[in-house]
Amino acid sequence: MTLATPTTPRTGMEAVWALLHECGGARHHSVADRLVTEKARLHNPPWLGPDGRGAAGVRDHLLLLHRAFPDLRTEVEDLFGAGGRIVARLTHRGTHRGPWLGVPATGRAVEFSQTLIFRVEDGPGGRIAEIWYETDALGTLITLGAAPPLGTTSAARALGWAIAAAHHRAHHRVPQDQPWPWRGTDRQRVPAFHGPLSGTAPAAAELLEANARPLRRWIAECVNEQAVHICREIFHETYRGHSPPHAEPEPLRGPKGYERFIRAILTGFPDAKATIEDLIPVGDRVACRVRMTGTHLGPYRGLPPTGRPFSLGQIVICRIEDGRIAESWQEIDALGLMLGFGVVPRPGSGPAGYLLWFARLAATLATAPRRIAAARKGATA
Template identity: 30%
Template sequence: MNLEENKQICRRLMEEAWTLGSLHTVDETVASDCRFHDPAFPSLAPGAESYKQHIHMCRGAFPDLSCSADDILAERNEVVIHWTVRGTHKGNFLGLEPTNRAVMVSGTSIHRVEGGKISELWADWNSQALRDQLGFGQSDSKTNKAIARRFVEEIWNQKKPERINYFVTEDYTRFSPTGTLQGAQGLRRDYDTYVSAFPDCHIQIEDLICEGDQVGARFIATGTHSGKFGEVAPSGKHVSVPGAAMLRIANGKVVSEYVTWDTLALMQQIGAVPAEAARTRSSRA
């Protein structure tokens, strides 16, 4: 294909798929095994289907999203587009709650075209400009602390497990005394285990410390043992357990979480481990 035809393929992807929401255009312009590179979305999987889901997610956050190609260049089998995106923030995006603000963000994409379809795509855009326009243009420390607080408050305290996908990345990993779990589904299973046993569970954050993309938290978890917890029948007892966590946050989402708490104190308070046995173990240690 000649250079103008390659330009037209990339222009169609921008104008029809991104601006008009015509996702069938992705099938016509993007290879089934196309690879994507975007620092804001490091977990974006290869393929046209993945890219359609990505566009759908972005347009869900900015329903009136429109893209314009400001400059377009082509050489060999590569097409470079400098573009501008405009839209109104109506849905959650990169962990940022809807603000109803209008934004304008620019970026550059490089497309490799092979056999009439895009086989690889690199995108780079000013995510900080987006945050500034949405009113989140504060320091990384304040932003990451706010994300950590909302992560705990909405999922655990407000009992909104449907929000898990908004707060964690696709490759999210959680390390805790009960083991290692992966992804949103893994966190949902952990959530169900604890909330079914302690329906009124509440996590009170006592302190937050942030440096770079790492947020350290000290907390106290409370609740009433009203459901079966493992093999332990409901005791009706109120528990209060201290703990600590270390979260890594990137692009507005939690990537990993190291959580620890006093498991012995928890089991002792629900009657699974007698207090005398706990003291004996402590003295032997």
């Protein structure tokens, strides 16, 4: 297969396209040196460690993926941007043939989503100066058998999973059967850059602000004020919500579908508050980075309350139609959330680590009533 020769991008959008396809798909990792500034910051989730810095940080992130999934294929599902910020929504598919987050190769096929927001410099070339991203790491770990399905918290089910996972980890090894770097036809062809994939319709500032309004109401009123009854005002009757299967196994359809979803969240986290940290309206798309905080005070998706506080990052993309949200894609740091609650083991845990996780989970649930009572007392003080 003939690979495209890396060229110098002329715009920030081209720089992002090149990073996704030349560095990500075609494995030209050194191209990152031309695309990323020396002081660029890659915002890693807290559980992954310190943020990446410069082109080296980006290369390290890509090498982590490509060594773990040497046949990784990346599809760019959406790409749009404005005002020096560019949004990309990706789907990755590959086979687990190398260590990932400390999990030895399992040989299992995986498919996981990822959403990124890039800040690019002004001027020719528009090099990448900052990257925020959210990845469905929890869903991937569940697929690899390194994290239990949500709701695995009863003593019998948790102990059963821990024993089975420890036995599998100890007795089933899959060698990394392809050397690094993986060579040959695995590298994706670099497609020609034809511009954004969506969110490109020209619009006046007034229309862009109007498109952003339902998303602002979603966060400010539906979530923070718990005004669930306004769902029919901000969600289109044909609304479709997209989340990883472990986060929402039943597809969200229409205002009533989202109302069911948000009621479940507010039942589990009745003091939840969300803050928009960045908002990017482009054409019929609106993207935002959101920080949600609260306390796990009620049951959620089969998880009994732990009484533990949380701070959760997420990236949301909405498609607006007739002034309402017609479609949304949400990528959240579900792994960080579940690690904070203690209901999944640390990535890379060995057989002993799985059994230690079970013991700690039992202690967490036993002491949860005390934390819940203290949190409620503090809220009313």
